[in-house]
Amino acid sequence: MKPKRRAVPGIAQRRSPTVRVVKPAIRPVARPASSSPASSSPASGAGSSSGLGRPQPGGAARARIEPVASEPSLDAIGGRPVKLEVDLGGGLVLANPVIVAAGPFGYGVEMADLVDLERLGAIVTRGTSLKARGGHPAPRMAEVPAGLLLGVGLQNPGIDAVLDRYSTTWARWPIPVILNLCGESTSELAAGARRLEGVPGIAGVELNLSCANGSRGNAFGLDPQTASNAVTAVRRACDLPLIAKLTAAASDVRAVARACEDAGADAISAINTLPGLAVAADRRSPALGSGYGGICGPALRPIALRVVYEVAQAVTLPVIGIGGIATLEDVLDMLAVGAVAVGVGVAALADPMLPVRLADELADACRARGLADVAALTGTALPSKPVPGSNRGAEYAR
Amino acid sequence: MRLAGAELIESREILPGTWLQSWHAPPIVSGARAGQYVHVRTTEAGGLPLRRPYPIATADLASGTLTIQVGSGVAGAVAWSRALRPGDRADIAGPLGRPFEMDSRSRHLLLVAEGPAIASLRLLIDEAVRDVRSVVLLYGTSTASQVYPSSLLPDEVEYVVATADGSLGHRGSIAGLITGYEAWADQAFAAGSPELLGAVARLAAGRRQRLGVATLGRKRGGGRPPAAGSPEARRKSFLQVAVEQTVACAGGTCQACAIRGASGATQRACREGPIFAAGELDWGQE
Numbered sequence: 186m187k188p189k190r191r192a193v194p195g196i197a198q199r200r201s202p203t204v205r206v207v208k209p210a211i212r213p214v215a216r217p218a219s220s221s222p223a224s225s226s227p228a229s230g231a232g233s234s235s236g237l238g239r240p241q242p243g244g245a246a247r248a249r250i251e252p253v254a255s256e257p258s259l260d261a262i263g264g265r266p267v268k269l270e271v272d273l274g275g276g277l278v279l280a281n282p283v284i285v286a287a288g289p290f291g292y293g294v295e296m297a298d299l300v301d302l303e304r305l306g307a308i309v310t311r312g313t314s315l316k317a318r319g320g321h322p323a324p325r326m327a328e329v330p331a332g333l334l335l336g337v338g339l340q341n342p343g344i345d346a347v348l349d350r351y352s353t354t355w356a357r358w359p360i361p362v363i364l365n366l367c368g369e370s371t372s373e374l375a376a377g378a379r380r381l382e383g384v385p386g387i388a389g390v391e392l393n394l395s396c397a398n399g400s401r402g403n404a405f406g407l408d409p410q411t412a413s414n415a416v417t418a419v420r421r422a423c424d425l426p427l428i429a430k431l432t433a434a435a436s437d438v439r440a441v442a443r444a445c446e447d448a449g450a451d452a453i454s455a456i457n458t459l460p461g462l463a464v465a466a467d468r469r470s471p472a473l474g475s476g477y478g479g480i481c482g483p484a485l486r487p488i489a490l491r492v493v494y495e496v497a498q499a500v501t502l503p504v505i506g507i508g509g510i511a512t513l514e515d516v517l518d519m520l521a522v523g524a525v526a527v528g529v530g531v532a533a534l535a536d537p538m539l540p541v542r543l544a545d546e547l548a549d550a551c552r553a554r555g556l557a558d559v560a561a562l563t564g565t566a567l568p569s570k571p572v573p574g575s576n577r578g579a580e581y582a583r
Numbered sequence: 584m585r586l587a588g589a590e591l592i593e594s595r596e597i598l599p600g601t602w603l604q605s606w607h608a609p610p611i612v613s614g615a616r617a618g619q620y621v622h623v624r625t626t627e628a629g630g631l632p633l634r635r636p637y638p639i640a641t642a643d644l645a646s647g648t649l650t651i652q653v654g655s656g657v658a659g660a661v662a663w664s665r666a667l668r669p670g671d672r673a674d675i676a677g678p679l680g681r682p683f684e685m686d687s688r689s690r691h692l693l694l695v696a697e698g699p700a701i702a703s704l705r706l707l708i709d710e711a712v713r714d715v716r717s718v719v720l721l722y723g724t725s726t727a728s729q730v731y732p733s734s735l736l737p738d739e740v741e742y743v744v745a746t747a748d749g750s751l752g753h754r755g756s757i758a759g760l761i762t763g764y765e766a767w768a769d770q771a772f773a774a775g776s777p778e779l780l781g782a783v784a785r786l787a788a789g790r791r792q793r794l795g796v797a798t799l800g801r802k803r804g805g806g807r808p809p810a811a812g813s814p815e816a817r818r819k820s821f822l823q824v825a826v827e828q829t830v831a832c833a834g835g836t837c838q839a840c841a842i843r844g845a846s847g848a849t850q851r852a853c854r855e856g857p858i859f860a861a862g863e864l865d866w867g868q869e
Contacts, residue, residue, distance in 0.1 A: 299834070311836065325839045333831065335839060337837070340838045531831075532632070
């Protein structure tokens with residue numbers, strides 16, 4: 186048994202990086218085209234060997250891509266190969282930057298017969314807590330302009346049941362499955378994270394900082410200190426790659442992001458849904474059984490872009506941009522403000538094939554621009570030196 | 584579930600604000616059963632592209648067409664449906680959900696529908712008439728102009744109408760008329776607002792051991808009860824209900840369509856429903 190690594194908030198340099206080997210799901214471009222042309226196509230390359238994209242504890246070194254050949258060969262479909270791999274830190278390398286955000290694909294198995302899951306970068310599961318949660322009363326969904334208002338209430342069967350039912354299936358999949366972890370206290374989060382350590386099929390943890398800290402407390406992600414406590418607790422409890430999912434409701438997301446970085450997070454994802462309200466048709470109550478709901482969909486996109494823009498300047502961690510992504514243009518925008526990967530959320534409800542299609546379109550977009558690496562699209566809209574944050578309120582509207 | 588690119592054949596306004604759309608979608612029509620729904624990808628101006636659930640109102644295997652009733656009700660998408668013209672295409676997934684189950688011994692079927700929810704029962708009427716069963720349809724709505732046209736129903740159906748303002752047929756709620764038919768009926772099927780379904784379900788629950796054909800020839804309490812959610816459980820239930828919920832994913836992943844089951848656990852209208860045996864749901868107190 187490996188000793189647990191301790192993370193001390195505020196002293197980032199004391200962390201030694203976790204060593205994992207994650208093979209890229211897409212074959213490196215250095216392979217000669219003549220030897221096995223078919224294996225360089227994304228689909229066949231991903232499906233050809235089992236266990237791809239799975240962290241291999243005890244591996245010698247983090248898998249890096251083999252050196253790019255001096256003369257780029259053509260891939261199976263005759264296009265110039267594009268490097269799509271994304272390193273999320275902690276040894277978690279995605280085959281491409283398009284992941285399915287927490288929610289729309291459930292635990293993935295529900296969609297496995299409909300979607301080519303192996304062509305995605307990763308899947309994030311729906312929010313899962315230590316104990317089973319029944320969720321809010323119906324109705325749980327309302328339509329709002331350019332989005333949905335959801336008040337599901339984190340209904341889930343509990344972490345043990347989830348691992349019991351799905352982890353063996355996940356272990357067979359060639360793509361990383363990241364579990365979205367929720368909890369109402371740091372101890373609950375830590376206990377949940379402890380169950381994940383060493384479970385085959387779990388490639389990482391996304392920590393939902395939009396959960397309330399205690400029944401009367403604020404969400405973890407609203408305050409740098411509580412966010413730091415939550416990340417530290419999970420960091421101590423498990424060794425998996427840890428993604429902190431921020432909420433845009435924080436007054437200064439840069440401070441929260443920095444706190445997460447110092448507490449040992451490997452990556453940041455932003456943003457979660459934002460609290461909203463819709464009114465019932467008879468105007469006697471809110472439309473949702475839970476009262477408040479979380480706004481998701483294109484309505485969130487400008488907010489998500491703003492948060493990613495701020496966070497990417499504040500931290501050195503990789504950032505996953507989530508919020509209202511529905512088209513290739515949205516993906517490119519999100520990358521331009523500093524995200525290394527994007528999460529597709531509610532748009533995948535109407536079109537389950539969308540995330541896979543976006544990954545293909547992104548590769549095409551790189552080819553059309555003559556880029557050999559998708560990383561060249563990241564951060565192109567970021568300022569050369571950091572600009573002040575957005576917490577100056579209504580000044581911008583005037 | 585199958586995804587199909589469907590073509591609109593015809594769209595006609597059967598009631599003010601309600602369209603009956605006929606879609607050519609052979610892969611979906613084959614295998615479609617009464618009570619199941621299709622998930623149609625729609626776009627509202629300024630809104631999010633979203634799939635909306637529509638019950639399959641009629642399905643014609645020979646021509647490969649199905650009809651759905653678009654307009655008021657849970658699904659909405661009025662602006663989208665108004666803009667469609669014959670020849671337009673849409674992305675339709677289906678057939679989805681669990682269907683109604685008729686007992687082979689049921690000769691007398693009581694159907695209770697309210698407003699646009701009649702679309703859930705429409706295919707069941709066709710199936711029952713084809714099997715030469717007698718059908719009584721109790722239909723309730725607000726006013727005479729919103730009464731479902733009898734020309735769209737088979738001649739064999741006995742059609743009883745109640746309007747809230749009394750402008751056509753009986754005055755008041757349709758729930759008040761059920762007691763006149765409950766002893767006649769072998770099985771009952773209901774679709775409508777949660778209030779109507781609750782009233783009908785409580786009525787049926789109060790007379791559970793005496794109503795329906797499924798209890799014939801069986802000793803009370805004899806035999807093993809069918810598993811909840813199984814076709815058997817619906818077939819043996821006197822009352823089956825079609826639940827209307829907004830369905831976002833139809834894959835059972837988003838949990839947005841959850842309703843309370845009798846055991847306290849939530850049931851998803853998209854997967855465990857939309858058709859339930861009345862005893863499988865929690866109807867609460869009046």
